[in-house]
Amino acid sequence: MKINKIVIFFSVITLNLFIGCNKNGLNSLNDHFYVRHAGADMPVYIHGNASEKVFLLFIHGGPGDNGLQYREGIASKNLEKDYAVVYYDQRGQGLSEGKFEQQDVTISLMADDLHAVILTIIKKYGNDISIFLLGHSWGGELGTAYLLKNNYPPNVKGWIEIDGAHDVPKINVELTKMIIKVGNQQINSGNSKDKWQELISWVNKLDTANINFEQGRDLNRKARIAEQILINDGFVTAPDKKTFRDLTILYNQNIITGIFSGYYTYVNNEGFYAEIETTSYTNQLHNISLPSLFLWGKYDFIVPATLGYDAYYLVNTQQKDIIIFEQSGHMPMKNQPYKFVKTISNFVEIHK
Amino acid sequence: MKKILFTTVVILFFVKLVYSQQTDTLSFLQTRTFTFSYFGNNLLNPGLKSSINFTLSEETIKKTKTRKNNKIIDKSYNNKWILSGNIGFFWHPQSHVAVFNYYLISMQKLKLKSNRITLFGIGPGIYRSFYPETYTVNKAGTVDKIILGGRMYFAPVFSFGSGKEINNYFFTERIFTTNLMFLFDYNTGIVPLLNLELAFTFDFKR
Numbered sequence: 001m002k003i004n005k006i007v008i009f010f011s012v013i014t015l016n017l018f019i020g021c022n023k024n025g026l027n028s029l030n031d032h033f034y035v036r037h038a039g040a041d042m043p044v045y046i047h048g049n050a051s052e053k054v055f056l057l058f059i060h061g062g063p064g065d066n067g068l069q070y071r072e073g074i075a076s077k078n079l080e081k082d083y084a085v086v087y088y089d090q091r092g093q094g095l096s097e098g099k100f101e102q103q104d105v106t107i108s109l110m111a112d113d114l115h116a117v118i119l120t121i122i123k124k125y126g127n128d129i130s131i132f133l134l135g136h137s138w139g140g141e142l143g144t145a146y147l148l149k150n151n152y153p154p155n156v157k158g159w160i161e162i163d164g165a166h167d168v169p170k171i172n173v174e175l176t177k178m179i180i181k182v183g184n185q186q187i188n189s190g191n192s193k194d195k196w197q198e199l200i201s202w203v204n205k206l207d208t209a210n211i212n213f214e215q216g217r218d219l220n221r222k223a224r225i226a227e228q229i230l231i232n233d234g235f236v237t238a239p240d241k242k243t244f245r246d247l248t249i250l251y252n253q254n255i256i257t258g259i260f261s262g263y264y265t266y267v268n269n270e271g272f273y274a275e276i277e278t279t280s281y282t283n284q285l286h287n288i289s290l291p292s293l294f295l296w297g298k299y300d301f302i303v304p305a306t307l308g309y310d311a312y313y314l315v316n317t318q319q320k321d322i323i324i325f326e327q328s329g330h331m332p333m334k335n336q337p338y339k340f341v342k343t344i345s346n347f348v349e350i351h352k
Numbered sequence: 353m354k355k356i357l358f359t360t361v362v363i364l365f366f367v368k369l370v371y372s373q374q375t376d377t378l379s380f381l382q383t384r385t386f387t388f389s390y391f392g393n394n395l396l397n398p399g400l401k402s403s404i405n406f407t408l409s410e411e412t413i414k415k416t417k418t419r420k421n422n423k424i425i426d427k428s429y430n431n432k433w434i435l436s437g438n439i440g441f442f443w444h445p446q447s448h449v450a451v452f453n454y455y456l457i458s459m460q461k462l463k464l465k466s467n468r469i470t471l472f473g474i475g476p477g478i479y480r481s482f483y484p485e486t487y488t489v490n491k492a493g494t495v496d497k498i499i500l501g502g503r504m505y506f507a508p509v510f511s512f513g514s515g516k517e518i519n520n521y522f523f524t525e526r527i528f529t530t531n532l533m534f535l536f537d538y539n540t541g542i543v544p545l546l547n548l549e550l551a552f553t554f555d556f557k558r
Contacts, residue, residue, distance in 0.1 A: 032446065033485040034501055040539075041483065041503065043447060092539040095447050097481060097503045102540045116489035123487065123495040252446040254394060257543050264541025 026050040029084055033124070037116035038109060039100035040091035044117055047071065047087075048080030053129040054352050055121060056160075056344070057086040059114065061137030063276070064262035066094025068253045070136070072246040073239070075337035082345060084125075088117050090142070092265025094258045102269045107279060111146040122155055130352045132158040134344075137303060137330065140164010144281045147288050158291045158351045160344060161311060163303045163330050167280040172211045174304040175219055176203045179226055182299070191233045199226055213270065216277050223301035227329035236299050237327045239334035282310055291319035293347045297328030297335060319351065385524065389551035391440050391531075393450070399442025401549065408433040408457075412464070430462040436473070438509075442547075448502065452479040452533070454509045467517040469527060479507035479535055505535040513551070525553035 031046040045068060046055070056079060058070045067087030070076060079085050089096040091113055092105065118131060133156060135143030144166040146152065147159060165171055180203060183196040199222055206215060230236040242250070266272060292315045296308035305324060312322040323343050328335035384406050391399035415427040436458060441451045454477020461470050486501025515527030529549040534542050 033487065034483040036486060036488040036498070036501065041486070041501065043483075045446070095444075096539070098539050099503070099537055100540060105540075115493070116495075119489055119493055120487045120495050251396070252444075254444065254447070256394060256546060260541065260543045261539050265539050269540070 031124075033120070035088070035113075035117050035120045036098075037113050039104070040096055040098035040113060042088055042091060042096040042113060042117065043067075043094065044086060044088040044120070045071070046084050046121075048084045049082055050084035050125065052083070052352070053125065054082075054348060055084045055086050055125070055129055055131045056348070057088070057118070057121070057131055057133050059133060059135040059139030059143045060087070060090065060093070061139050062093060062262065063090065063138050063266040063272075064093060064258075065138075066253050066258050068094065068249055070333070071249050072242065073334050073337060075333040075340050077245070078337070078341045079344065083348065086117075086121065089258075090114075093262050095254055096261070102265065103271055105265060105269060105272050107142065107145045107275060108149075110142055111149055114142065114146045115149075115151065118153065118156065122153060127155070129155055130157045131155050132160060132348055132351075134160045134162060135164050136162040136333075137165055138276070140303070141166050141168070141276065141279065141281070144285070144288070145279075147290060148281060148284050150287065152290075156290065158293065158347065159288065160293045160295065160347065161308070162295045162332065163297060163300050164294075164307070164311070165276075165303045166285070166311065167282045167307055168216070168277050169211075169280050170282065170307060170310075171303055172216055172219055173208050174306045175223055175301055176206060176208050178301055178304045179203045179222065182226070182230075182301075186229075186233070191235075192229050195225075195229050213273060213277055220302060223330075226301045227299060230299050230329065235327070236297070236329045237335045239331065240337075282307075282314065285311055285314035286316045288315045289317050290315075291317060291347075291351045293320070293343070294322040295325065295332055295340065295343060296322070297325050297330055297332045299328065300330045302330040321347065386554045387436070387525075387527075387551045388554065389440070389529075389549040391442055392548045393442040393444065394546055395548060397442050397444045399440055399450075399547075401438055401440025401551075403436045403438040403551075405434050405436040405553070408435055426465045428464040430464060432460045432462070434458045434460055434471075434473075438477075448484065449482045450479060451482070452477055452507060454478070454507060454533075456509060456511060458511065462517060469513075469515045469517060469525060471511070471513045471527065471529075473509070473511040473513075475509055477507040477509050477533070478504060479533065480504045503538075505538060507533050507535050509533045513549075515551075522554055523552045524555040525551075527551045527553070 027049050029046055029048055029050045034041045034043055058067060060067050066089045071087055076085055090110055133143050140161045179199050183200045186196050187193050231238050294308040294312050296305040308322055325332040325336045333340045384404055387403040389401040391401040393399055410432045412430045417425045417427050436456045439453045443449050454475055456473035456475035458471050458473030481502040483501040486498050487495050488498050489495050510532045511529055513527045513529030515525055518526050529551060531547040531549055533545045536542055
C-alpha cells in the first residue's frame with residue numbers, strides 16, 4: 001500500500017516534468033523568456049505556429065490577472081494552430097518578478113512595458129514578423145494607452161480590442177443604464193424577476209455622475225452577477241468545462257504567487273486604481289490609425305458594448321470592423337470560441 | 353543515473369561503516385545529523401534539499417499518566433533544540449529555477465513510546481530565482497540578452513513537521529514538513545511560497 005502511494009506521488013511529479021518539456025520548432029513553438037524593464041521582470045510565453053511569422057499578443061485583463069489565463073479554452077488552442085500566440089504577465093501580476101514602488105506603477109509605465117515586450121519579440125524572431133495586439137478588458141485600456149503613445153514599431157499590424165475598458169468613467173454610467181434596460185426586459189419576459197429587481201433597485205440608488213472608487217468596485221461585482229443570471233437563464237452561452245489541458249495551464253499560473261503579487265501591486269494600490277477609474281481615452285481615439293477590430297459581447301455588463309461602438313466610429317482608419325457576439329458576456333472567447341477564432345483569423349489574414 | 357545512485361549508496365554505506373567504528377572521540381560528522389528531502393514547491397514543482405543539523409540542547413522528560421482503570425501510560429518525551437543549515441533548489445517547469453539557503457532553529461519533540469516526532473522551526477534565509485532566458489530593454493529601446501537573469505530575496509522560513517523515528521540502518525527519522533517561505537521584496541510586497549518536504553535524516557553515529 002505504502003509503495004503504491006510512493007509510486008503515485010512520484011508519477012505525478014514525473015508527469016509534471018513532462019508537461020514542462022518544451023517542443024521547439026516554428027510549427028509547434030513553445031518558447032518562454034523574461035523581459036526586464038524598469039524594475040520588472042515579465043515572463044513571456046509563446047505557443048503555436050510561427051511558420052507564417054504572425055504573432056498575436058494577448059494583453060491580459062485585471063489588473064491582477066495573468067497572461068496564461070488566456071491560453072485556457074478552445075479559442076487559444078485553435079488560434080495556436082495557425083498563429084504564434086504570445087501571453088505575457090504584466091508587471092506585478094502572475095509570475096512577473098521585480099522590485100519597484102507602488103507609486104511608480106502607472107498606465108504609461110505599463111504601456112512602456114508592453115513596448116519592451118514587443119521589441120524583444122522582434123529582436124528574437126526577426127524584423128519581418130507581424131504582430132497583432134489583442135487587449136481584453138483592462139488590457140483594452142492598456143493597449144489603447146500604448147497605441148496613443150504612437151511609438152509602436154511598423155511590425156504592429158493591427159489592434160483587436162475585446163470588451164476593452166478604454167473609458168472607465170463611461171463604463172460606470174453605461175453599466176447602470178444597461179442593468180436597468182436589460183433587467184426590465186428580463187422582468188417583462190418573466191426571467192429571474194426577483195434577482196433583476198434587486199439589481200435594479202441597487203443601481204437606482206447610485207448617483208451615476210459621482211461614482212466613487214468603492215462604488216465602482218461594487219458595480220463591477222453587480223455586473224458579474226447580472227451576467228451570471230443571463231448564463232443561468234440561457235441567454236449567454238456558458239463557458240466549456242475545464243479540460244485536462246486547461247488544468248495544466250491553470251497549475252502553471254502559480255495562482256498563490258499571482259494573488260499576493262497582484263494584491264500588493266494593484267488591489268492595495270489606491271493611487272493606481274484612481275488613475276484607472278478616472279482615465280478616459282474616448283476623446284483621443286481618433287489618433288489611432290491602425291487597422292482595428294472591435295469584439296464585444298452583447299451582454300457584457302462589465303464593459304458595455306457602447307464603448308465598442310464608440311471606438312469603432314472614432315478610430316481614424318477605414319480598415320475597421322465591429323462584431324457583436326449575441327450570446328456572450330465579458331468573455332466572448334469563452335462564450336462563443338469558434339466564432340471568436342474565425343473573426344480574428346479573417347481580420348489577421350487581411351492585414352498580416 | 354542508476355550508476356550515480358548506486359555509487360552514492362555505496363559511499364554512504366562505507367562512510368557510515370567507518371564512522372560507526374570510531375567510538376573514542378566524536379568527529380564532526382558524528383556530532384551532526386544530515387537530512388535529505390524531496391522539496392515540492394507549491395505541491396508539485398519538484399526540488400531537492402539537504403540540511404546539516406546540530407543539536408544545541410537535549411533533555412528527556414519522564415512522565416506517566418494513570419488512567420481511571422489504573423493502567424499506567426508512558427508519556428515520556430525527548431525535547432531537542434536544533435540548529436540547521438539548509439540548501440536546496442526547485443524547478444518550476446514552465447517558469448524558473450530557484451535556489452535557496454536558510455537557517456532554522458527548531459524545537460523537536462519525540463514521544464518515546466510511539467516514536468512520533470513533531471517539530472516547529474523558524475529562521476532567516478535567502479532565495480534566488482534563475483530565469484531560463486532574459487532580455488533587458490533600456491529607455492532607448494535597446495534589447496540585450498543577459499545571462500543568469502533572476503532576482504534575489506530575503507526569505508525567512510517557518511517550518512512545521514511531523515514524522516517518526518525509524519530504525520533503518522541509514523536513516524533515523526522520516527519527517528513530513530510543511531514549509532512557508534516569505535519572499536521580501538517581491539515586486540511591491542511579500543509573496544509566500546508553500547513548500548512540502550519529505551525528509552529523511554541520516555545519522556553517522558548510529
